[in-house]
Amino acid sequence: MTGTDPAAEATVTTTEVVLPGKVEASGLRLVQRALPQPAAGQVMVRVESTAVSFAESAMRRGRYYGQPKFPFVPGYDLVGIVESAGPGVDPALVGRRVAALTKTGAWATVVLLAAAELVEVPDGIAADEAETLVVNGITAYQMLHGRAKVRGGQTVLVLGASGGVGSILVQLARQAGARVIGTASPRHHEALKALGAEPIDYRDPDLAARVRKLAPGGVDAVFDHLGGASVDLSYRLLSHTGTLVSYSIASKLDDKSPVLLSFLVLLSKLAFWNYLPTGRHASxxxxxxxxxxxxxxKREAFLIRTRTDLSHVFGLLRDGGLTAKIAARFPLAEVAAAMELSESANRTALGKIILVP
Incomplete structure (x- = not known):
């Protein structure tokens, strides 16, 4: 009879939110399953905070390009505490608060992750505050400084400025010394003014004219999450050397056309504009x-870039250069209500919707 290590055989029970197929938010299911102990290079993380994003709304409809086959566990990112580490992982990581960009799988109470893909959260930052910056902070920072290269004295237009990405874009742009025009529901205008933005009603039929009145020479950068016809307007609002950064196709969420076709149409349009003899750029x-x-x-370089940029954004939050904007908090068991709020046309709060396992 050969001996076995009881610790190696021990399992931990996790509760997960499963997306079984194309269902309404109420069709999400809570299930429990056993997780083994971490394998080599892995850690077990007790999730403290995760969130609802546009990606999960698209996945629920089967409209997120490259999503897994149903059923699967959604959840684009998380923040949690490392509970145990597998062979080859620095044991000092146990007990540390970490963040992870997961794309799927974060809507759970306990998860297994590759240790190499974790970013440590600085002391003094609460889990839900850190969660507002994982995917949204990386996205906003890389678009603003990597793609648009926004500088002091420039004027930028942020569509959906009250959202999770938009509210961080506003803060980062203002910190860079840029003037910010932001579209949002009127209920969020005072909050946007407090962040230093000049708000415009996103439903205003004269939105383009209002932007041109504020920036007669055009804006230096537009950040567009809507896709579709919106990018045409965004491109026209650019200055002669402006940059358009498109980063989602939210306007196509309930479209019936194949999602790949929607992306190809958008990418073709952006590529065509870049061939025109102008000083404008679109991506x-x-x-x-x-x-x-x-x-x-490539993955190692990606992880280094992700870790560097997220650590920088965490530092801004810790030092008061950024404010975490939390729209609402829901227990994991109330994920359906959280998704319904996220998808509501009249969001009642500004920022990110947090799920607390």
Whole structure:
């Protein structure tokens, strides 16, 4: 009879939110299953905070390009405490608060993750505050400084300025010394003014004229999450050397056309504009661009970039340069209500919707 290590065989029970197929938010299911102890290079993380984003709304409809086959556990990012570490992982990581960009799988109470893909959260930052910055902070920072290269004295237009990404874009742009025009529901205008933005009603039929009145020479950058016809307007609002950064196709969420076709149409349009003899530039931002396969040199470079940028944004939050904007908090068991709020045309709060396992 050969001996076995009881600790190696021990399992931990996790509660997960499962998306079984194309269902309404009420069709999400809570299930429990056993997790083994971490394998080599892995850690077990007790999730403290995760969130609802546009990606999950698209996945629920089967309209997120590259999503897994149903059923699966959604959840784009998380913040939690490392409870145990597998072979080859620095044991000092146990007990630390970490963040992870997951794309799927974060809507759970306990998860297994590759230790190499974690970013440590600085002391003094609460879990739900850190959660507001994981995917949204990386996205906003890389678009603003990597793609648009916004500088002091420039004017930028942020569509959906009250959202999770938009509210961080506003703060980062103001910190860079840029003037910010932001579209949002009137109920959020005072909050946007407090962040230093000049708000415009996103439903205003004269939105373009109002932007041109504020920026007669055009804006230096537009950040557009809507896609579709919106990018045409965004491009026309640019200055002669302006930059359009498109980063989602939210306007196509309930469209019946194939999602790949919607992306191809958008990408073709952006590419065509870049061939025109103007000083303008247009691009599509994807947080996973260049990620490569696990273990590859591309993945290592992607992880270094992600860790560097998120650590910088965490530092801004810790030092008071950013304010965490939390729209609402829901227990994981009330994920359906959280999604319904996220997808509501009249969001009642500004920022990110947090799920608390």
């Amino acid at each position: 599509f931002y994807d947080i996973w661009a260049g990620a490569g396969k696990p273990g590859s040199a």
